[in-house]
Amino acid sequence: xxxxKHHTDHKIYGVGASAGxxxxxxYVMKKNVIAVTGALLRDDNEVIKEIEKFEIAVRMSVEEVLxxxxxxxxxxxxxxxxxxETHIEFLTDPQLKADVYREIHRDRRxxxxxxxxxxxxxxxxxxxxxxxxxxxxxADVQDIGDRxxxxxxxxxxxxxxxxxxxxxxxxxxxxxxxxxxxxxxxVTGFATSLGGKTSHTAILxxxxxxxxxxxxxxxxxxxxxxxxxxxxxINGIVIVNPNEACMEEYRAEKDRYDRKRQSLNSLRHTPxxxxxxxxxxxxxxxxxxxxxxxxxxxxxxxSGLFRTELLFMNRDSVPPEEEQFEYYRRVAIRSKGKVxxxxxxxIGGDKPLDYFGLGQEENPFLGYRxxxxxxxxxxxxxxxxxxxxxxxxxxxxxxMFPMISNMQELxxxxxxxxxxxxxxxxxxxxxxxxxxVGIMIEVPSAAVTADLLAREVDFFSIGTNDLxxxxxxxxxxNEKVKDLYNPFDPAVLRLIAYVVEQAHxxxxxxGMCGELASDPRATLLLIGMGLKEFSMxxxxxPAIKSVIINHSYTRAKEIYEKxxxxxxxxxxxxxxxxxx
Amino acid sequence: xxxxxYVITAAEGIHARPxxxxxxxxxxxxxxxxxxxxxxxxxxxxxxxxxxFGAKAGDTITVxxxxxxxxxxxxxxxxxxxxxxxxx
Numbered sequence: 001x002x003x004x005k006h007h008t009d010h011k012i013y014g015v016g017a018s019a020g021x022x023x024x025x026x027y028v029m030k031k032n033v034i035a036v037t038g039a040l041l042r043d044d045n046e047v048i049k050e051i052e053k054f055e056i057a058v059r060m061s062v063e064e065v066l067x068x069x070x071x072x073x074x075x076x077x078x079x080x081x082x083x084x085e086t087h088i089e090f091l092t093d094p095q096l097k098a099d100v101y102r103e104i105h106r107d108r109r110x111x112x113x114x115x116x117x118x119x120x121x122x123x124x125x126x127x128x129x130x131x132x133x134x135x136x137x138x139a140d141v142q143d144i145g146d147r148x149x150x151x152x153x154x155x156x157x158x159x160x161x162x163x164x165x166x167x168x169x170x171x172x173x174x175x176x177x178x179x180x181x182x183x184x185x186x187v188t189g190f191a192t193s194l195g196g197k198t199s200h201t202a203i204l205x206x207x208x209x210x211x212x213x214x215x216x217x218x219x220x221x222x223x224x225x226x227x228x229x230x231x232x233x234i235n236g237i238v239i240v241n242p243n244e245a246c247m248e249e250y251r252a253e254k255d256r257y258d259r260k261r262q263s264l265n266s267l268r269h270t271p272x273x274x275x276x277x278x279x280x281x282x283x284x285x286x287x288x289x290x291x292x293x294x295x296x297x298x299x300x301x302x303s304g305l306f307r308t309e310l311l312f313m314n315r316d317s318v319p320p321e322e323e324q325f326e327y328y329r330r331v332a333i334r335s336k337g338k339v340x341x342x343x344x345x346x347i348g349g350d351k352p353l354d355y356f357g358l359g360q361e362e363n364p365f366l367g368y369r370x371x372x373x374x375x376x377x378x379x380x381x382x383x384x385x386x387x388x389x390x391x392x393x394x395x396x397x398x399x400m401f402p403m404i405s406n407m408q409e410l411x412x413x414x415x416x417x418x419x420x421x422x423x424x425x426x427x428x429x430x431x432x433x434x435x436x437v438g439i440m441i442e443v444p445s446a447a448v449t450a451d452l453l454a455r456e457v458d459f460f461s462i463g464t465n466d467l468x469x470x471x472x473x474x475x476x477x478n479e480k481v482k483d484l485y486n487p488f489d490p491a492v493l494r495l496i497a498y499v500v501e502q503a504h505x506x507x508x509x510x511g512m513c514g515e516l517a518s519d520p521r522a523t524l525l526l527i528g529m530g531l532k533e534f535s536m537x538x539x540x541x542p543a544i545k546s547v548i549i550n551h552s553y554t555r556a557k558e559i560y561e562k563x564x565x566x567x568x569x570x571x572x573x574x575x576x577x578x579x580x
Numbered sequence: 581x582x583x584x585x586y587v588i589t590a591a592e593g594i595h596a597r598p599x600x601x602x603x604x605x606x607x608x609x610x611x612x613x614x615x616x617x618x619x620x621x622x623x624x625x626x627x628x629x630x631x632x633f634g635a636k637a638g639d640t641i642t643v644x645x646x647x648x649x650x651x652x653x654x655x656x657x658x659x660x661x662x663x664x665x666x667x668x
Binding site for chain 2: 082083085086089090093094095096122125126129130131133134137140141329333393394430
């Protein structure tokens with residue numbers, strides 16, 4: 001029996017479906033399989049009886065699900081109530097009923113065989129769907145089928161097992177209603193052979209914040225009741241009977257993770273306002289739809305910078321409009337009405353792409369890059385604009401041009417945008433008509449003419465990395481001069497303050513998406529200048545938020561006033577460090 | 581018979597939650613409601629059928645309503661597709 005038993009420290013790999021680490025003992029859930037009887041009904045009388053059996057079993061099943069739903073013992077989460085609602089719909093489905101009737105009536109099969117057959121067929125259909133979400137619904141169909149069969153056989157619900165504290169459940173799969181009715185207070189983890197990120201076990205684990213490693217395949221069969229397990233759901237690993245060193249490592253890791261989680265959770269729903277009530281918008285910089293979930297976790301209220309370069313990288317040719325449309329649309333849909341600022345491609349400089357044929361340049365940062373390439377390669381630019389405008393129908397997108405250095409450039413870019421809109425209009429293609437248009441302010445010439453540029457756009461976003469290196473004439477990548485690169489230099493700060501001031505004057509919104517936005521030393525100073533929108537890598541949001549919620553706007557203004565009288569970055573940084 | 585076209589905007593097509601809401605809405609009317617996409621056609625009263633119908637984001641689907649209360653039903657279903665489906 002124990003021939004398959006795993007050795008110490010045996011590792012099993014699956015999909016981490018709900019993050020976290022759990023250490024505990026295995027409880028192996030076994031599944032009883034019910035086979036068809038193969039009997040055939042002899043006469044119409046039996047047919048009527050079997051149909052009646054089926055109907056009664058369905059009614060009992062609906063009752064059971066309603067009872068689970070009403071039961072307050074379980075303290076059901078919203079997601080779980082939804083699952084049960086779906087089950088009631090499946091149980092009373094007219095198509096299911098018609099199929100079962102046909103099996104009983106035409107094929108003369110007993111109710112139980114008919115249900116097993118029809119459920120098997122439907123489970124098969126769901127399992128073969130090309131959409132992960134729908135594939136996961138196969139478990140729902142199996143679940144309601146099992147329930148009807150159980151009621152046809154007039155079996156009582158099997159007692160729910162009682163778990164010891166620190167139990168990690170090992171199962172082939174956990175059927176949705178089982179998962180809901182299990183007493184979870186002592187369960188600290190799940191590992192299953194089947195299932196993936198959108199399965200019920202994943203939903204359940206997430207809603208209860210229990211670590212889960214799913215889709216482990218047959219490797220789990222060697223685990224016995226009582227085996228000590230480490231469930232690393234961050235990396236999707238199950239470690240069976242770990243040695244002491246490994247345990248020690250994971251205890252520390254778990255501690256770190258849990259503490260981080262806790263501090264995140266406590267800040268996540270706290271609005272980012274100063275102690276005197278000035279609201280600040282904290283946004284995430286993203287590269288695609290996959291970054292959104294993490295952004296929400298860290299409390300982002302949208303995205304101030306959606307870099308589109310990722311889609312253009314690691315390939316041999318420009319992605320066609322349709323592919324771009326799909327990519328942007330996914331972001332639009334998944335951002336649930338929150339603002340997302342889509343920056344048109346910003347390649348060249350430090351981000352070269354072979355198929356654009358950019359070639360070697362003496363001074364790439366002062367050369368062919370950003371909007372300059374887009375304006376030159378108009379067909380590529382228009383395809384991207386079309387895709388963005390079309391995707392705008394599905395969410396709250398803004399469009400942003402990088403590297404604008406003067407008014408002519410902006411006007412040409414806007415002209416092409418207008419031409420793109422006309423083309424979509426003429427071809428009767430749906431697009432977001434009033435999508436806001438903004439520019440990055442990252443070239444000093446744009447910063448000092450912010451008053452002029454502000455007349456022609458809906459928003460500014462200050463890119464501090466380039467603004468700093470262009471203003472100070474410092475290449476950050478050059479070891480010999482990189483110490484001169486300093487966004488706290490009065491020259492850079494003056495430019496930023498001027499841009500913010502001019503944006504306010506023209507009543508357009510202004511944000512910052514460069515590295516300075518995620519530097520907690522700069523937060524109060526920037527707020528003091530009047531900046532109210534910060535976009536950064538999502539992980540930085542909690543740190544910036546905690547600065548904001550612990551200080552007042554009045555204080556921020558004082559700090560800015562004070563800095564105005566300082567003539568070098570060293571004293572400015574020293575002063576700022578004393579303030580927070 | 582009333583017929584309306586819609587574009588599915590929900591990320592993964594019609595999910596269980598909106599499908600449940602839609603079926604319950606349709607059940608309030610006597611009219612027969614069909615959901616069509618290309619050659620495929622199903623009745624809008626079955627969860628199994630809706631979910632296996634395979635409507636994806638971006639697809640254009642046609643809803644056909646026939647019966648003595650078709651105008652009321654059509655108004656309610658139209659409202660559902662225009663307002664509710666977007667939120668989900």
